[in-house]
Amino acid sequence: MRIHEKLSAAKVKSLPPGRYVDGGGLHLLVRKTGSRSWVYRWQRLGRQRDIGLGPYPDVSLKAAREKAAELRAMVQRGQVPAIEKPQPELTFAEVALACIESRKAGWSNKKHAQQWENTLAQYAFPVLGSMDPRHIQAPDVIRALKSIWNDKPETASRVRQRIETVLDHARVKGLREGDNPASWKGNLDSVFPKRTAVAGVKNFEAVPFTLLPGLYKSLKKSESASSLCLRWIILTACRSNEGRSAMWSEITIERGCLCWTIPAARTKTKRPHSVPLTDEMKSIIENAKNYDDKSGFIFPSPSGSVLSDVAVSKALKSRLEPDQKGTVHGMRSCFKDWCLEKQPLIPDHVSEACLAHVSGDRVRDAYARTDLQDQKKELLHRWNIFLVSGERRG
Structure with missing residues (x-):
């Protein structure tokens, strides 16, 4: 008896979930998980029986047809093939x-x-x-x-x-x-x-995040531009050069929220990065207004130019214990470690958005850039509370 085969190798790979007949009792099962397996269906005493022939692609279409042909010949000879129930597959x-x-x-x-x-x-x-x-x-x-x-x-x-x-x-x-x-x-x-x-x-050397509240408290004792700038860098989880070059013109209101928007030209990713301002960040802005400076920098150097990396690094090192090591850039690692350890319920992509990291997925990056403002604000708010009071908050 000629078997009219209906499936092809291309169809087997692309068919959506369902049960498909190839012919001569051979069926292909495609589950919702995407897994595929072969079944031979036959009848005995008026009841349909299924015999599992193995998963695809371990068992090819050609091999499945050969197995089905062997079982079909057994049935035609009056033999009863052993029943092999397909094993339930878990993803x-x-x-x-x-x-x-x-x-x-x-x-x-x-x-x-x-x-x-x-x-x-x-x-x-x-x-x-x-x-x-x-x-x-x-x-x-x-x-x-x-x-x-x-x-x-x-x-x-x-x-x-x-x-x-x-x-x-x-x-x-x-x-x-x-x-x-x-x-x-x-x-x-x-x-x-x-x-x-x-x-x-x-990675840069980083102070354990558990010690940051004490360090931050020490920084608040000084109103110098370098101390204010270091606090700003820690609070916003930004890069050192981005914080030191912050301009008054970059403080804007977006969707009713006061933000610091770093232009694409000053970011590592060459994309604008918006930081929703918390109350603690706003207090730094108010203190920085005391500098009667015409340069436009929020944290100007004594000469009116960009605050140097050395100045900010000195502000950090002067407050570290003798046996402690840390860098300004390492503060970003502290933020990430704190997120992983203390904020496990907040998705990783929110902290990545706060750090202005690029995932390489254009769709996801576009989403993070436009729709994560509220999530970023909440996470930075919790981070700021931790720094100021040492409380976990959420």
């Missing part, structure tokens, strides 16, 4: 949520679960989320990590460890076999540089 995202749920009881901080979900959802799920854990290999994990490994080494390291834990959980539950493709030693360490090596190149 990496589903396994990750189950893994998090199973570990909750052992976490002293209840917000660890939210931290796990946030980081995995942002960095791992776009690549691995819809995949069957048994099909995830090292190249898949590398794709999930490569965009953040050098720019965000601390975050990337945590994401890798969490992916590894989720895949270990899948193995214990019988959802995958073999070595863990997210393991570091003897695996990903041959692809990525060590986190400490990347951090050593990219």
